[in-house]
Amino acid sequence: MTAVTRTCNTTAVLLALMSLGVILAAPPARAQEWRGRASTRAQYVELRPYRLDSVPVANTTLVSGRSTFNGRLVTCAPAAVYCFFYDSDEAVSTAPLVQDLDLSMWGFGVQGLRVYVSTRLRASLGDEEFWPRSDDHFDLIQGYVELKRNSYKFRLGRDFQVSGLGYYGYDGASAEVRFRPARIELEAYGGWGLARGLAEPVTSDALASLEEFQPRRRNYLFGFRASARPIPNGSIEAIYQKEIQTNRSTIASERVAVDASYRPIRDLSIEGHADYDLGTGWWGKAGATVGWSPISKLYVEGRLFRYRPVFDLQTIWAAFSPVPYTGYGLALGIQPRSDLSIRLEGERRDYADTEAEVPFMVTTDRSWKAGASASWRAARQVDVQGSYYLDFTFGSALSAGEARVNVRPLDQLSLGARLSAFQQLGEFRVGEGRVWSIGGNVKYDSPIGTVWGAVDRYRHDRRDPEAGLPDWNQLRASFGLAVYIGSEPGRRP
Amino acid sequence: MIIRVGAAAATVLLGLVAWSSGSNAPIAKSAFPHLKHQHLFPTCESCHEVEAGAVTIPAATFCGACHNGQTQPRVDWEGRSRTPSNLKFDHATVIAKKKAALGMDFKCSTCHQKSGGEAMDIQRVSVGGCLGCHAAGKTHEVDAPCATCHVPSWEAQDYTGEEILAFPKPADHGDNFALEHGSLAKDNTARCAVCHSRDLCSTCHVNAASVPAIQSLEPDPRVAAIVSERPVTYPIPASHAASDWQERHSEAARANIATCATCHTQQSCRSCHVSPPPDPIPELAPGRAQASSVHQAQGVVLVRQPPSNHTATFAEDHKALAAAATTTCATCHTQDQCITCHLESEALSTPGEPVGRYHPENFVMQHSAPSFGQAVECATCHNPEAFCRDCHTGQGLATSGRIDTGFHNRKSTWIFGHGQAARQGLETCATCHSQRDCLQCHSALGGRRVSPHGPGFDAETMKSKSPVMCLACHRRSILD
Numbered sequence: 001m002t003a004v005t006r007t008c009n010t011t012a013v014l015l016a017l018m019s020l021g022v023i024l025a026a027p028p029a030r031a032q033e034w035r036g037r038a039s040t041r042a043q044y045v046e047l048r049p050y051r052l053d054s055v056p057v058a059n060t061t062l063v064s065g066r067s068t069f070n071g072r073l074v075t076c077a078p079a080a081v082y083c084f085f086y087d088s089d090e091a092v093s094t095a096p097l098v099q100d101l102d103l104s105m106w107g108f109g110v111q112g113l114r115v116y117v118s119t120r121l122r123a124s125l126g127d128e129e130f131w132p133r134s135d136d137h138f139d140l141i142q143g144y145v146e147l148k149r150n151s152y153k154f155r156l157g158r159d160f161q162v163s164g165l166g167y168y169g170y171d172g173a174s175a176e177v178r179f180r181p182a183r184i185e186l187e188a189y190g191g192w193g194l195a196r197g198l199a200e201p202v203t204s205d206a207l208a209s210l211e212e213f214q215p216r217r218r219n220y221l222f223g224f225r226a227s228a229r230p231i232p233n234g235s236i237e238a239i240y241q242k243e244i245q246t247n248r249s250t251i252a253s254e255r256v257a258v259d260a261s262y263r264p265i266r267d268l269s270i271e272g273h274a275d276y277d278l279g280t281g282w283w284g285k286a287g288a289t290v291g292w293s294p295i296s297k298l299y300v301e302g303r304l305f306r307y308r309p310v311f312d313l314q315t316i317w318a319a320f321s322p323v324p325y326t327g328y329g330l331a332l333g334i335q336p337r338s339d340l341s342i343r344l345e346g347e348r349r350d351y352a353d354t355e356a357e358v359p360f361m362v363t364t365d366r367s368w369k370a371g372a373s374a375s376w377r378a379a380r381q382v383d384v385q386g387s388y389y390l391d392f393t394f395g396s397a398l399s400a401g402e403a404r405v406n407v408r409p410l411d412q413l414s415l416g417a418r419l420s421a422f423q424q425l426g427e428f429r430v431g432e433g434r435v436w437s438i439g440g441n442v443k444y445d446s447p448i449g450t451v452w453g454a455v456d457r458y459r460h461d462r463r464d465p466e467a468g469l470p471d472w473n474q475l476r477a478s479f480g481l482a483v484y485i486g487s488e489p490g491r492r493p
Numbered sequence: 494m495i496i497r498v499g500a501a502a503a504t505v506l507l508g509l510v511a512w513s514s515g516s517n518a519p520i521a522k523s524a525f526p527h528l529k530h531q532h533l534f535p536t537c538e539s540c541h542e543v544e545a546g547a548v549t550i551p552a553a554t555f556c557g558a559c560h561n562g563q564t565q566p567r568v569d570w571e572g573r574s575r576t577p578s579n580l581k582f583d584h585a586t587v588i589a590k591k592k593a594a595l596g597m598d599f600k601c602s603t604c605h606q607k608s609g610g611e612a613m614d615i616q617r618v619s620v621g622g623c624l625g626c627h628a629a630g631k632t633h634e635v636d637a638p639c640a641t642c643h644v645p646s647w648e649a650q651d652y653t654g655e656e657i658l659a660f661p662k663p664a665d666h667g668d669n670f671a672l673e674h675g676s677l678a679k680d681n682t683a684r685c686a687v688c689h690s691r692d693l694c695s696t697c698h699v700n701a702a703s704v705p706a707i708q709s710l711e712p713d714p715r716v717a718a719i720v721s722e723r724p725v726t727y728p729i730p731a732s733h734a735a736s737d738w739q740e741r742h743s744e745a746a747r748a749n750i751a752t753c754a755t756c757h758t759q760q761s762c763r764s765c766h767v768s769p770p771p772d773p774i775p776e777l778a779p780g781r782a783q784a785s786s787v788h789q790a791q792g793v794v795l796v797r798q799p800p801s802n803h804t805a806t807f808a809e810d811h812k813a814l815a816a817a818a819t820t821t822c823a824t825c826h827t828q829d830q831c832i833t834c835h836l837e838s839e840a841l842s843t844p845g846e847p848v849g850r851y852h853p854e855n856f857v858m859q860h861s862a863p864s865f866g867q868a869v870e871c872a873t874c875h876n877p878e879a880f881c882r883d884c885h886t887g888q889g890l891a892t893s894g895r896i897d898t899g900f901h902n903r904k905s906t907w908i909f910g911h912g913q914a915a916r917q918g919l920e921t922c923a924t925c926h927s928q929r930d931c932l933q934c935h936s937a938l939g940g941r942r943v944s945p946h947g948p949g950f951d952a953e954t955m956k957s958k959s960p961v962m963c964l965a966c967h968r969r970s971i972l973d
Binding site for chain 2: 035047050052075078086089104107111114116118129130131141142148149150162163164167180181195197198200207209210211212213227232235237239245250252257259265266271278279280281289307314315317318321322323347352353354355356357360363367369391392393394395397400418420424425426427428437439456458472476478487488491
């Protein structure tokens with residue numbers, strides 16, 4: 001952890017703790033209330049990491065024009081002394097643990113005043129190397145003081161925005177005003193930005209893989225959001241957000257997005273969204289969805305969409321000209337009987353011309369997705385579900401199916417068993433065989449929360465033993481506990 | 494129609510007369526044949542005596558003086574049972590007043606003898622006769638001032654709770670009366686009190702303690718014992734049936750929460766609204782959980798139901814709706830729900846729980862195709878460098894500075910043909926490859942100097958926004 005990151009995190013933690021301390025030290029008001037959530041999630045996983053191995057060229061043999069070693073395909077560069085191949089390493093196991101703690105407090109004698117703190121702690125009963133983020137033991141996800149009234153809302157501290165632009169966190173402040181009954185909301189927010197999809201600043205060690213491209217000082221982030229409901233059942237939002245690199249006087253990102261939703265009649269919904277990257281001059285994602293339910297037992301949804309990923313300008317990725325794809329999809333939900341529901345969906349995508357095709361290696365520029373699922377309530381306490389999913393895209397393809405049955409011998413207790421299988425092509429390679437799994441799960445709803453556990457055993461029937469891809473023969477188990485205490489104990493959010 | 498109303502009115506009238514005629518009411522066990530005894534008992538006072546509050550009725554033994562089996566055959570008449578009454582009518586008072594007004598001519602027969610009938614040919618008193626003076630121009634069942642003649646129900650001690658609850662319903666108590674009675678009750682609680690005690694109102698009104706009209710009524714344990722165990726069905730106002738009521742009800746609540754307070758407690762609202770409850774919900778009664786032990790309505794019990802737009806794929810499709818109606822989402826959802834998926838999402842799925850099930854249990858094994866396809870942007874929730882690359886490094890997939898051939902399609906020519914795949918799935922590349930990997934070839938400063946710029950690359954725009962990005966591969970002179 002860099003000194004800057006440490007300082008920033010410490011500042012955020014101190015800010016939250018100071019706010020908490022001031023409020024706890026204040027004389028208790030009559031209506032003081034709090035609500036807490038503790039969510040524990042643990043799992044046991046077995047992994048077989050990749051290992052790059054090598055063999056002297058002299059020890060390889062040519063089979064059908066390709067170099068092999070002990071029957072295994074190897075890659076030999078021209079004039080190289082060694083040939084290389086990837087293989088699964090020894091199996092390792094680890095048990096990552098994630099603990100979320102949330103605390104919301106209000107009723108301090110000031111109407112609308114609230115303090116909220118949300119933290120995430122991680123640990124691993126095993127090697128932290130094999131599970132993402134296990135080595136980052138603490139995140140302050142949110143920690144702010146809020147003053148909320150009917151017509152306005154202020155927040156001070158660590159907060160995030162989930163908008164048409166995605167998830168962005170910041171250490172700063174936000175102010176929102178609402179105009180009723182015109183249903184207009186205006187919000188401005190800003191501060192020191194956090195990395196995209198991460199509760200850490202861009203200076204954090206968690207982003208050390210950026211190497212020389214990692215900013216040495218935190219970015220400024222600010223934005224404006226406006227939303228309105230100009231017509232009944234219709235709402236629209238526009239957001240502008242800019243992130244500035246403080247040490248280079250250049251921007252990391254500058255984007256706008258518009259999202260709209262409209263339900264002209266009860267059975268018809270229309271949604272649309274689009275975002276534009278002012279930094280690159282590219283349209284990003286856009287889409288329009290129409291959902292129609294002419295009768296209660298039928299739902300039809302059509303989608304048109306476009307996708308282009310977003311890259312911050314503090315990296316070089318945008319210079320590589322990622323191309324968008326456009327697509328369309330159709331989904332159908334039917335309920336032929338009150339205890340049976342079926343959903344079918346299909347989707348096709350077409351990538352734009354990359355202008356990088358070469359004759360000796362053409363990648364498909366068309367993708368397909370299809371899925372079918374059914375849910376049957378066989379008895380009042382018994383649910384049976386089945387699904388099949390097919391995804392055929394460039395670089396990879398997946399065919400997966402699953403069947404599960406859930407039984408509720410008590411209102412609070414659920415027992416389940418599941419059987420699944422999948423087959424996939426990975427990383428532009430050959431098929432790696434079929435993976436089967438059988439598992440079971442249990443869930444118990446107590447008056448104050450939920451506890452659950454699941455165990456799955458996977459068996460990997462390798463179709464191509466030379467694929468050199470991960471070995472999925474393994475055992476996985478998971479455990480979770482979510483408790484809600486304080487105001488409305490046990491009430492799920 | 495008029496006939497039908499008239500018939501209904503007559504029925505109600507007769508019913509009320511039956512309840513309210515006090516000592517002149519029909520004999521319940523067996524009517525005494527007055528006319529048959531007209532010569533034996535020449536005056537009413539021979540048998541009846543007017544006392545304060547009632548008129549005496551002879552005991553059955555009084556009959557036995559003659560009906561002893563010798564003088565007259567025995568009879569099984571056991572004496573008249575008193576009929577319950579909620580009338581304010583008191584014979585002694587009325588007789589005294591009438592005598593004062595009419596002189597000594599006022600006798601029992603003035604009211605009870607049939608017109609033109611013989612002595613002892615008696616009848617029950619017609620209520621219409623009372624109304625002729627006491628409520629001139631009004632009809633008994635609709636707009637008569639009931640309290641003029643009737644005592645409040647809690648004072649009608651002759652009745653059981655069941656009998657009070659079975660009082661006939663006036664004609665103006667129509668199907669929608671439960672929704673419409675407010676203003677009527679507010680202005681005329683005395684009329685309500687004839688049939689209703691506070692406990693009956695408290696069955697539905699969760700704010701009964703703060704409604705003056707209800708508090709003006711007295712409690713009645715006889716009624717409370719029954720209604721407290723009785724299920725309550727709340728009528729649904731027409732406004733609540735509107736298709737956008739769920740979305741727009743907050744305006745009505747803010748405009749006049751007192752209207753909601755009749756049927757709804759905080760518990761009603763909190764079935765959807767997360768804590769802390771927004772204004773003006775705290776102004777409502779807290780709900781049964783915090784109610785006193787006194788009989789109190791539970792209020793409308795609402796079950797949290799996802800809106801119809803929360804379809805099976807809502808987790809994937811909610812972007813536009815959530816962005817365009819943030820405040821609406823915040824009604825039922827807390828931010829910790831957002832981060833369950835929107836932040837790193839190493840959160841494991843909970844069996845049977847919609848939240849936390851964004852990815853299926855074994856998604857890590859299957860995420861290759863969805864990652865290449867990018868139906869939704871993985872980077873929204875997973876920082877590619879901190880999350881994806883962190884894991885891929887541990888799995889031996891990630892590289893930094895060294896490109897080993899043979900991974901992707903196990904062909905050494907991959908490096909020369911990867912452009913199409915890279916431009917179609919660049920974010921996927923970034924989950925294993927560092928920028929330094931690519932700069933070994935794609936830099937104007939060295940290496941193979943292969944330009945990475947492709948279709949749509951707007952050098953001027955990017956240079957104006959982030960010149961330092963250009964300097965990663967180009968000399969400073971490019972900025973000139």
